Amino acid sequence: MLKTAFTHYINNFRGFTREIWILAIITFINRAGTMVLPFLSKYLKEDLQFTYNQVGWIMVAFGFGSMLGSWLGGKLSDKIGFYKIMIFSLFTSGVSLFFVQYITTFWALCVAMFLLMTIADMFRPAMFVSLGAYAKPENRTRALTLVRLAVNLGFAAGPALGGLIIMGMGYSGLFWVDGASCIISISIFALLVKEKKKAVHDDKTESASDVKSVFHDKIFWVFLFVSFITAMIFFQLFTTLPLYHNEKFGLSELQTGLLMTLNGLLIFSLEMPTVGFLERKAFPKIRIIIVGSFIMALSFFILLINFWAGILVVSMVCISIGEVLTFPFSNAFALSRAPRGQEGRYMALYTMSFSLAHIISSKVGFEIITRLGYQINWLFMACIGVIATGCCIWIKNALITEKTS
Structure with a gap:
């Protein structure tokens, strides 16, 4: 077996x-x-x-x-x-x-x-x-x-x-x-x-060959907002969460490191088989991103349960599964969305959304924690994750309309 x-x-x-x-x-x-x-x-x-x-x-x-x-x-x-x-x-x-x-x-x-x-x-x-x-x-x-x-x-x-x-x-x-x-x-x-x-672009199901410029591609700009939000949520893993482990539950650097290792092991073992399976089944990328972004939001709702250290493991598993479903298919969606000759511009804006999230994530997270505490920060991250999920649903419907028009 x-x-x-x-x-x-x-x-x-x-x-x-x-x-x-x-x-x-x-x-x-x-x-x-x-x-x-x-x-x-x-x-x-x-x-x-x-x-x-x-x-x-x-x-x-x-x-x-x-x-x-x-x-x-x-x-x-x-x-x-x-x-x-x-x-x-x-x-x-x-x-x-x-x-x-x-x-x-x-x-x-x-x-x-x-x-x-x-x-x-x-x-x-x-x-x-x-x-x-x-x-x-x-x-x-x-x-x-x-x-x-x-x-x-x-x-x-x-x-x-x-x-x-x-x-x-x-x-x-x-x-x-x-x-x-x-x-x-x-x-x-x-x-x-x-x-x-x-x-030559051959992913016709989600491409936008009729789009003249990336700046006029409304669907892609909403998708960039989703990418920014999911990246902003994810970067909490490296900024506010390690401090929370110690301040709330007294975890040592080794224990925090083991939680980070759990994330790495889950990505290593699950991401390629999951992507391979979903690719073979030809699931629409945006539907997979909807599920992934919701699970990432759920991982921060779970953190609101703050009386048991084991919840950190449950939350980490959810973040990791959300990452597996969201990021590979976001990469692929951005590339498939680009008309021929504009792949570079599209991927530039996609990677910029991550760079911006990297700048803002820690600033926003630490500011909320300083003023209102960790619980409000987790609630804020969870809520913007739900907003990102809603935007994904809008994109899915907009793609159907685009395809039929």
Whole structure:
């Protein structure tokens, strides 16, 4: 029985092109090497002696650089091709990381982080567009899921490696290793993968070939709002929830880490089989996103039960299931919605919604907690999750109307 289950699991990884596997491998190398990020605020506070206010502003510059980079990466992918943008972004940001470690003044670091993230996050929309070119149409959602899996595994390995490097080489070692991982991963890509033109859009059920511009695509803008809300809810996992674990239930760092590991294990074991099954059954993407966003909202309603520590496990399971259903199909919906020649613009706006959520999520969460307490924050996150679910239902109906008109 275990052998059969394992065979079914492995079968979900079959059918990918060679280029998709290389993309997944370089994504893992790059994300495992992205070890500056988990320690950045710690480095700024403890090593450079900045105040909390200054650290906050540097992180804001970081976030806005990410947004600008996402937009530029998408726009330029449509203009000159995703391949050139991917190589430029990772190689240049890798070299830049070598020099950023020598910048130690506040304003210079604000500018440096803004420019670094502008260059670095040009990669994300270009990479999404490349999946549309290299993946077979019938397994495009699974290809997106494979790359997400590589990102999650890379992020899981990165902080542990980062901690070891800090112990052995100090914070400067992080910048050297992170920069080197960018250059090595994109060099592998350039050597093994040849440039390919974007594939013709063939997902007619949810595409919008008659839409002239992304700015006139009302359905897509409502979808971006849904993506922003679900990302904002999800990012509470890394900002307010770890503090809640300790302040309310007295959980240690190890116990919080184990809860985070549970999330990673559930994503690793469930996401690819779930996506493979739903893709084979040809379930409409927006219906899956409706269920996923509702389950994410439910996970925060569950947190309102605050007299039993076990509820944290139940909530984490719900968040993880919501993530499995929401994010892979959101990626795929955004790509399938784009008319031919505008894939980059659409994926740029999609990735920008996550960058904006990253900036706002912690600010809003901590502000509510400071003024009104954790319970109100969970209620707020749950309610906006319900609003996102309602918007998804509107999108589903709007797609039916669009298809029949």
